[in-house]
Amino acid sequence: MQNEGRLAVLGAGHVGPVIARLALRAGYRVAIATSGDPEDIALITELVIPGAQPRWASDAIADADIVVLAIPLHRYGELDPGLLTGKIVVDAMNYWPASDGVLSAFEDGGSSEIVARRLAGSAVVKALNHIGYHELEDRARPAGAPDRRASGLAGDDPAAVAAVAELTDRLGFDPVRLGGLRAGRVLQPGGPVFGQVLTEPEFERAVYEDARSLS
Numbered sequence: 001m002q003n004e005g006r007l008a009v010l011g012a013g014h015v016g017p018v019i020a021r022l023a024l025r026a027g028y029r030v031a032i033a034t035s036g037d038p039e040d041i042a043l044i045t046e047l048v049i050p051g052a053q054p055r056w057a058s059d060a061i062a063d064a065d066i067v068v069l070a071i072p073l074h075r076y077g078e079l080d081p082g083l084l085t086g087k088i089v090v091d092a093m094n095y096w097p098a099s100d101g102v103l104s105a106f107e108d109g110g111s112s113e114i115v116a117r118r119l120a121g122s123a124v125v126k127a128l129n130h131i132g133y134h135e136l137e138d139r140a141r142p143a144g145a146p147d148r149r150a151s152g153l154a155g156d157d158p159a160a161v162a163a164v165a166e167l168t169d170r171l172g173f174d175p176v177r178l179g180g181l182r183a184g185r186v187l188q189p190g191g192p193v194f195g196q197v198l199t200e201p202e203f204e205r206a207v208y209e210d211a212r213s214l215s
């Protein structure tokens with residue numbers, strides 16, 4: 001029997017509710033939070049994510065095994081690293097200057113590496129960031145489905161990577177482990193798989209060909 005698992009999804013915009021719905025379907029217990037009062041999202045949660053618990057972010061985090069960051073990157077500085085200490089944190093965020101504004105710290109390199117430095121007491125795994133929310137919902141398939149697609153992940157903590165690979169699999173995608181957080185740069189905007197919904201062999205080929213073109 002699969003471990004039930006407790007998930008906190010921070011962010012109730014576009015992608016947060018999709019991740020929450022998929023996770024509920026996969027048997028996780030799911031709490032969802034914004035930066036504000038859970039009362040404000042109670043009705044919409046009941047309607048569009050039935051079964052999810054709207055909670056204050058701090059309470060959702062405290063009770064979770066895995067916390068998903070589905071908030072705009074320019075707001076990640078609002079997160080209290082102390083609350084997230086000891087948690088597995090899925091960084092589903094992207095640096096998107098059109099909506100985040102220009103953030104000089106994120107102009108080069110890996111956004112999740114910067115997030116992980118701030119959340120130093122957490123095991124940060126970059127995942128669920130490179131597929132658009134519509135496709136995430138529409139293309140999720142059970143394990144073994146012939147048209148199943150891949151979703152990449154990367155992190156420095158092997159146990160956290162294993163937990164997030166299981167999450168990815170249960171949500172409906174073949175998890176492709178890329179290596180440490182730095183390797184997750186291929187999942188970012190401008191990378192070879194960003195915005196792509198590929199099968200596992202196609203995904204691996206795209207990453208491999210990108211690495212060859214850079215070498």
Ligand SMILES: NC(=O)c1ccc[n+]([C@@H]2O[C@H](COP(=O)([O-])OP(=O)(O)OC[C@H]3O[C@@H](n4cnc5c(N)ncnc54)[C@H](OP(=O)(O)O)[C@@H]3O)[C@@H](O)[C@H]2O)c1
Pocket residue numbers: 010011012013014015016033034035036057069070071072073075078079092093094095096128129130131132133134
């Ligand atoms: N849209 C996609 O298809 C997609 C797919 C994969 C990954 N992503 C990434 O996921 C992130 C979110 O994208 P989105 O399109 O879902 O954004 P969005 O529609 O703007 O929603 C953002 C949500 O985050 C909440 N939020 C903001 N600051 C917060 C905080 N400190 N604590 C808790 N909740 C907070 C907002 O609520 P309040 O302002 O009320 O707090 C809102 O519910 C982005 O980094 C994006 O690149 C997006």
